[in-house]
Amino acid sequence: MTKRVILGMSGGVDSSVCALLLKEKEYDVISLFMKNWDEKDEDGVCTATEDASDARRVANQLGIPFYTVNFEKEYWDTVFTYFLDEYKKGRTPNPDVMCNQEIKFNAFLDYALKLDADYIAMGHYAQVEKRDGKYYLLRGEDNNKDQSYFLARIGQRALSKTIFPVGHLDKKSVRELAEMHNLYTAKKKDSTGICFIGERNFDEFLDRYLLTKEGDIIDVDGNKIGKHTGLIHYTLGQRRGIGIGGIGTGEPWFVVGKDLKKNILYVAQGENHPALFAKSLVGESPSWILEEAPEFPLKCTAKFRYRQADIPVTVNMLDDGNLHIAFDNPVKAVTPGQQAVLYQDEVCLGGSIIKSIEPMEKKYLYLNN
Structure with missing residues (x-):
């Protein structure tokens, strides 16, 4: 009996090639585009709409059904709220990790199982291997693209139902397959940045949702050397954008700490400073x-x-x-x-x-x- 696979299609080349490979293996493939965020970029373009259109084109090329599913509420409740809460604590969150845990391998999986799916598939560069009744997560074959880091909070339920069709390939091979089969997304650039921020100015985006307050920049010797624009705009190890160049020895300055109660940003000079x-x-x-x-x-x-x-x-x-x-x-x-x-x-x-x-x-x- 043919196995049904619900594929998460993002509109990128990786998930497009996943669709191709799954169809070649004669799975009953249904493509599903997840709409997790609804907002236009600085040019007034909704990138989710563009990505969905690209995914639909590829699905039509391959002759597989295409649908969209809206997870905006789930995304806001479990990913975006977490993202803001972490910044309020002075930390630097990784929303992609939480998106995989809560949306792609939880909400999406639940939805797929209601459609009688045997498996879900995603375009991550990672691999699943069954050993002695347990499901192991392995690095992707392409060390430069391996995405197991973002999947480390995925458990047995999801892994037992997941296929990563491009996990055994390198990126070059994925591009070549897309071009060989004239897939619409073959030459599409990889997306960068956090999905709900995209190419926007990161600091401006944070300022829309969180209150910021200027404060002192103090070096590890206790000297006040400048003003910061709000602690949420800085992360440990940051070098660029601190705004204190030309002070001291001429070596670069790095963020080495934050004091939320006193609203202080701590910095140290030199890329090998022990405070780093x-x-x-x-x-x-x-x-x-x-x-x-x-x-x-x-x-x-x-x-x-x-x-x-x-x-x-x-x-x-x-x-x-x-x-x-x-x-x-x-x-x-x-x-x-x-x-x-x-x-x-x-x-x-x-x-x-x-x-x-x-x-x-x-x-x-x-x-x-």
Whole structure:
């Protein structure tokens, strides 16, 4: 009996090639475009409308049904609200991680199952492998495009029902397949940035939803050296856009901390300043792919941001259920609010949200805790 697959089509080349590959394998494919955000860009164009149109063109080319589904309320309640709340806490969130957890592999999956789907499919560069009755999340074959980092909070229910048709391919091969079959999106540029912000000015977007207040910029030696435009506009490790060039030694300045109560932005000069480096972190809300914690202490590797090289770490669970992740060597610009994702070789174990960091030198503890 032919298996039914509901494919999440975004209007990009990756999901277009997914549709092609699924059809070639003779699945009963239905394409579904998720409308998660309704807003026009600075030119008055609704990019979701354009993307949906592109997805429909490809579906028509391939002769597969195309529909749209509206998840705007779910997205606002579970992703956008989380995004704003994290900024209010002075952290730097990763909404793509939450979108995968709450929308693509939860709300979308539920919707697909109501359509009698056997599987859902997505255009992520990642792989699923079944071993001894459990579903493992593996890195994508293309190391430069691997998206397992964004999927580390996906559990067994979703993985057991998910196909990643391009996970075993590199981006070049995906483009070539699209061009070979004259798919409408073959030469379409990859989308960049956060989906609901797109190409807009990020600071202006935040100012529309959150109150900001100017405050002092103080260096780690206690000197007041400038004014910031609002703490939400800055993230740990940031170099550009601080507005204090030409002061001190001439080396670049970096954001190294925030004090929300006093509305202070802390900075340090020099790309190797010790205040930029941490030796461990505490991660909250741990989520495990196998839905059970591994044995501790756990020696593995971690990524604290997308496309970062793997960092050797030792992981332990604290009494409150949070994770303590110690680094073999100090790591630069580890940022609260981002996700710490753990790996054993090619297998993604899961992840936790970075709550706090332990600086390389104790005298800098005041900066972010």
